[in-house]
Amino acid sequence: MTASRDDATTSRSRHRLGLYTALALIGVLAGLAGVYGIGGLKGNAADAACGPAAATAQRMAPLARGEVAAVAVATEPRRVPDLSFRDAEGRERSLVDWRGRTVLFNLWATWCVPCRREMPALDALQARLGGPDFEVVAVNIDTRDPDKPKNWLKEVGISRLAYYADPSAKTFQDLKAVGKALGMPTTLLIDSGGCELGVLAGPAEWASDDAVKLIEAALGR
Numbered sequence: 001m002t003a004s005r006d007d008a009t010t011s012r013s014r015h016r017l018g019l020y021t022a023l024a025l026i027g028v029l030a031g032l033a034g035v036y037g038i039g040g041l042k043g044n045a046a047d048a049a050c051g052p053a054a055a056t057a058q059r060m061a062p063l064a065r066g067e068v069a070a071v072a073v074a075t076e077p078r079r080v081p082d083l084s085f086r087d088a089e090g091r092e093r094s095l096v097d098w099r100g101r102t103v104l105f106n107l108w109a110t111w112c113v114p115c116r117r118e119m120p121a122l123d124a125l126q127a128r129l130g131g132p133d134f135e136v137v138a139v140n141i142d143t144r145d146p147d148k149p150k151n152w153l154k155e156v157g158i159s160r161l162a163y164y165a166d167p168s169a170k171t172f173q174d175l176k177a178v179g180k181a182l183g184m185p186t187t188l189l190i191d192s193g194g195c196e197l198g199v200l201a202g203p204a205e206w207a208s209d210d211a212v213k214l215i216e217a218a219l220g221r
Contacts, residue, residue, distance in 0.1 A: 053077035053195035066210035085166040112184040124207035
């Protein structure tokens, strides 16, 4: 009799455990469905607006070669977080301000040697392609002396890039949180709708013919 009661108790315990596990799994799936959209977990529902970016990325993919071979062209473009920073006058800016323009968004710092080496190429790229439909937006993330990056840019003759800074370095942390910043420099190519077209961890010769062709493809030229 005791054995029968023990078996029944064990059976009920297993049943409850199975029920709790099933409920927990349903909760997880419901949460994922809410974030990614029901039916296949294919991506955040807001990324439906990045449909045109997918076609642009496909056009760009064969051009990620040579000096820009390390650029990871987006296979499923997603909206880039609405990153915030300040301009040279200290005014609050965000990537929303560039909607309608393609942006090469770059994070750099004076303590980052590859960043310093890359800046002249970014400056030259802005001189070559910068205009109403494209801008190199280079954001400095030095967290101490705010005058140091400005003085350094003057010393090396960087004159075409507008000055932007984020002394909190929150832009880097925000990109790191979505897997888009692994080190410095970090560069994203973003389309006019705010969708990622490509990302690069590390420097590149952005003024090279390879880079220009890649960005012109992003611009639909």
